[in-house]
Amino acid sequence: MPDPSRLVTVPTLSQPDMAPAGSSSLYVLEPVPHNGSGLDWGVESGPMRERLLAFLEREGYPTDVVTERLVTPDEWQAQGMHLGTPFALAHTFGQSGPFRPANVDRRVPGLVFAGSGTTPGVGIPMVLVSGRLAAERVQEYAGRALPVPRPPVGATS
Ligand SMILES: Cc1cc2nc3c(=O)[nH]c(=O)nc-3n(C[C@H](O)[C@H](O)[C@H](O)COP(=O)(O)OP(=O)(O)OC[C@H]3O[C@@H](n4cnc5c(N)ncnc54)[C@H](O)[C@@H]3O)c2cc1C
Numbered sequence: 049m050p051d052p053s054r055l056v057t058v059p060t061l062s063q064p065d066m067a068p069a070g071s072s073s074l075y076v077l078e079p080v081p082h083n084g085s086g087l088d089w090g091v092e093s094g095p096m097r098e099r100l101l102a103f104l105e106r107e108g109y110p111t112d113v114v115t116e117r118l119v120t121p122d123e124w125q126a127q128g129m130h131l132g133t134p135f136a137l138a139h140t141f142g143q144s145g146p147f148r149p150a151n152v153d154r155r156v157p158g159l160v161f162a163g164s165g166t167t168p169g170v171g172i173p174m175v176l177v178s179g180r181l182a183a184e185r186v187q188e189y190a191g192r193a194l195p196v197p198r199p200p201v202g203a204t205s
Contacts, residue, residue: 054078054103072110076100082121082131089120096120136164144169151182160185 055077060066066073078100081087097118105111121132137143151166153159162182164170 049079052078054100056104056107056109058109071114074104074109076104080121082133083125084131087121089122093118093120135170137170139169151178152185158189160189 055075057075057077058072059075060072078096080096101111101113123132124134125132137148141147148167148169149161149165151161153161160182162175162179164175164178166178167181168174168177
């Protein structure tokens with residue numbers, strides 16, 4: 049992307065013990081295509097590092113780096129993520145809203161999914177909503193599948 053939306057986090061501002069005294073921890077995230085794009089990260093990671101450093105410098109962050117680690121889709125893929133996609137399904141039109149995989153599977157009644165790969169989507173708030181929706185589906189299923197105890201015939205209350 050020519051003008052990507054980057055996320056910078058400086059956890060040492062609220063948790064100083066995340067770096068040696070006098071230093072900071074910096075985390076920079078830039079969205080990139082997944083490995084279906086054919087990008088060669090052996091070639092791209094050097095220029096990417098330079099672009100990120102230039103961005104940090106431009107925005108006034110410290111760039112006197114002591115130690116660093118660059119993670120690319122290759123590392124995510126090596127961890128078993130399909131095409132190096134830690135963010136699950138992209139929110140393209142065909143994968144959003146009603147087109148996103150549902151949190152129940154009609155073929156296996158009682159099987160309920162939660163997390164970023166199902167509805168409503170990616171990110172901690174969405175995933176928490178997904179957990180609530182999954183709990184509701186389990187409750188609905190259990191309510192149908194498990195016999196609700198009934199009072200014995202003749203009971204008065
Ligand atoms: C680099 C990055 C930065 C992000 N930044 C933000 C942010 O700033 N704000 C935000 O809201 N969201 C952010 N997200 C998105 C957010 O982290 C995810 O959407 C969310 O964590 C997904 O939750 P999940 O429970 O679906 O999956 P995960 O959090 O990935 O949890 C799945 C868990 O299952 C475990 N697991 C996998 N396979 C097995 C197995 N076979 N057996 C047992 N356990 C297994 C994994 O180890 C993992 O712990 C970020 C994601 C990434 C990758």
